[in-house]
Amino acid sequence: MNVYDSERMTDALAPHGYETTTELESADLVLLNTCHIREKASEKVFSELGRLNEIREARRANGQEMMIGVTGCVAQAEGEEIIRRAPDVDLVVGPQAYHRLPDLIAKATTRTRGLGAREAAAAATRSGLVDTDFPGAEKFEHLPLPRREATIARGLTAFLTVQEGCDKFCSFCVVPYTRGAEVSRPVEQVLREARGLVDAGVREITLLGQNVNAYHGHDAKGAVVGLGGLLHRLAEIDGLARLRYTTSHPTDMDDTLIAAHRDIAKLMPYLHLPVQSGSDAILKAMNRRHTIADYLKVIERVKAARPDMAMSGDFIVGFPGETDADFEQTLQIVREVGYASAYTFKYSIRPGTPGAGMDNQVPEALKTERLLRLQDLVTTQMRAFGAACVGRTLDVLLERKGRFPGQLGGRSPYLQAVHLEAPESLIGTVQPVEIVAAGNNSIQGKIVTDLESKSASLNVSIVAVA
Numbered sequence: 294m295n296v297y298d299s300e301r302m303t304d305a306l307a308p309h310g311y312e313t314t315t316e317l318e319s320a321d322l323v324l325l326n327t328c329h330i331r332e333k334a335s336e337k338v339f340s341e342l343g344r345l346n347e348i349r350e351a352r353r354a355n356g357q358e359m360m361i362g363v364t365g366c367v368a369q370a371e372g373e374e375i376i377r378r379a380p381d382v383d384l385v386v387g388p389q390a391y392h393r394l395p396d397l398i399a400k401a402t403t404r405t406r407g408l409g410a411r412e413a414a415a416a417a418t419r420s421g422l423v424d425t426d427f428p429g430a431e432k433f434e435h436l437p438l439p440r441r442e443a444t445i446a447r448g449l450t451a452f453l454t455v456q457e458g459c460d461k462f463c464s465f466c467v468v469p470y471t472r473g474a475e476v477s478r479p480v481e482q483v484l485r486e487a488r489g490l491v492d493a494g495v496r497e498i499t500l501l502g503q504n505v506n507a508y509h510g511h512d513a514k515g516a517v518v519g520l521g522g523l524l525h526r527l528a529e530i531d532g533l534a535r536l537r538y539t540t541s542h543p544t545d546m547d548d549t550l551i552a553a554h555r556d557i558a559k560l561m562p563y564l565h566l567p568v569q570s571g572s573d574a575i576l577k578a579m580n581r582r583h584t585i586a587d588y589l590k591v592i593e594r595v596k597a598a599r600p601d602m603a604m605s606g607d608f609i610v611g612f613p614g615e616t617d618a619d620f621e622q623t624l625q626i627v628r629e630v631g632y633a634s635a636y637t638f639k640y641s642i643r644p645g646t647p648g649a650g651m652d653n654q655v656p657e658a659l660k661t662e663r664l665l666r667l668q669d670l671v672t673t674q675m676r677a678f679g680a681a682c683v684g685r686t687l688d689v690l691l692e693r694k695g696r697f698p699g700q701l702g703g704r705s706p707y708l709q710a711v712h713l714e715a716p717e718s719l720i721g722t723v724q725p726v727e728i729v730a731a732g733n734n735s736i737q738g739k740i741v742t743d744l745e746s747k748s749a750s751l752n753v754s755i756v757a758v759a
């Protein structure tokens with residue numbers, strides 16, 4: 294979501310004369326868009342700020358200014374504390390206030406111009422430049438839609454945030470505090486943004502939300518539409534080839550959404566459904582509101598709707614009170630589900646969450662040991678999934694030129710990077726590709742020839758007639 298947010302900030306600043314640069318040294322403004330989900334991500338901000346300050350000093354030696362802003366969830370969680378720790382920061386803007394960025398920057402610019410030297414940037418004048426209000430859905434009404442030229446430059450796949458925030462309050466998680474209560478964007482607003490993306494050449498859209506399947510936006514008639522309904526409306530957009538959504542909570546996989554996996558060909562058969570732990574006792578302590586049996590039932594139903602579905606997940610090891618037996622159950626659920634991909638994390642204490650106050654914290658060394666064991670298992674599964682794709686024909690969205698002449702790169706329905714030999718003219722199309730080899734991080738394929746693909750489509754039409 295931070296990638297999406299950074300793009301929205303760039304789009305909001307473009308009318309004010311800003312354009313993006315990949316060279317920090319030439320930047321008049323640097324926005325550090327931050328993540329607060331785990332301590333490591335959070336602490337990175339301060340070392341980055343140190344590095345940026347050195348670049349700023351070098352620019353000042355040449356008579357140039359550089360404004361530094363901190364945005365994102367660290368900005369939200371720490372607010373003025375950031376300026377206390379890093380007095381050179383010019384502005385601090387939480388995720389719900391991005392639409393006010395141009396104003397805040399103008400305010401900071403006026404101040405910098407008026408006062409000139411760095412010493413004059415007294416902390417008192419900065420107080421108005423810390424914006425961590427929670428105005429709810431207001432942001433999206435004011436942020437401009439993605440710019441056409443920028444969308445074209447960003448490529449054939451795009452993110453689109455449909456909901457933000459979360460009401461689940463898992464006891465380890467800061468999201469309900471940093472991103473706030475769950476807010477869904479209206480259906481028409483989402484459709485307008487999606488149509489704009491597709492008009493600019495986007496072929497695949499990934500709907501985003503911290504709890505995306507809790508989506509419940511209003512349509513033009515005022516009716517509440519869930520994620521399944523929204524996907525149906527998005528699937529009607531001509532030119533859009535693929536839809537995905539992430540991240541979901543198991544208790545919000547409702548019937549309409551599950552049926553959408555059966556009924557919408559554009560919806561990719563790949564579901565990121567975090568379970569976090571394989572132990573019911575730990576799930577309870579995590580306030581996850583579901584059991585392992587509930588989770589497995591959801592997967593069973595999703596796979597019944599879409600038999601070629603592959604699963605991805607998130608896991609936390611070392612949550613307070615996690616015993617060896619609990620951890621074994623996590624390994625067990627991973628074996629049972631057989632993930633195509635999974636993200637594994639050591640529990641990280643987040644100040645202000647219930648988990649932080651639990652007195653049965655797991656020692657760091659044990660967390661590390663468990664993480665390594667879990668990662669081993671997950672890596673084995675990911676490789677097995679890749680290997681099992683060999684011999685299958687997968688639809689691949691051809692996205693770009695490959696590393697070697699004559700080669701193209703794309704993505705399978707399961708988000709695997711696919712390399713193959715094909716003419717450049719096919720970029721932007723979805724092609725049936727026979728997978729011939731699987732590596733650690735990508736798979737290789739060969740395009741199914743015209744004749745073969747024609748007979749494949751003939752088969753499909755016969756089935757349809759029958």
Ligand code: 5AD
Pocket residue numbers: 330331465466467567569607608609638639640641642643
């Ligand atoms: N410690 C470790 N991992 C966490 N996650 C969320 N909060 C924490 C935390 N305090 C993980 C969860 C979530 C993913 C986005 O980050 O697995 O699904």
Ligand code: SF4
Pocket residue numbers: 459460461462463466467468469503504542
């Ligand atoms: Fe955090 Fe996800 Fe739980 Fe919400 S559902 S509190 S975002 S882990």
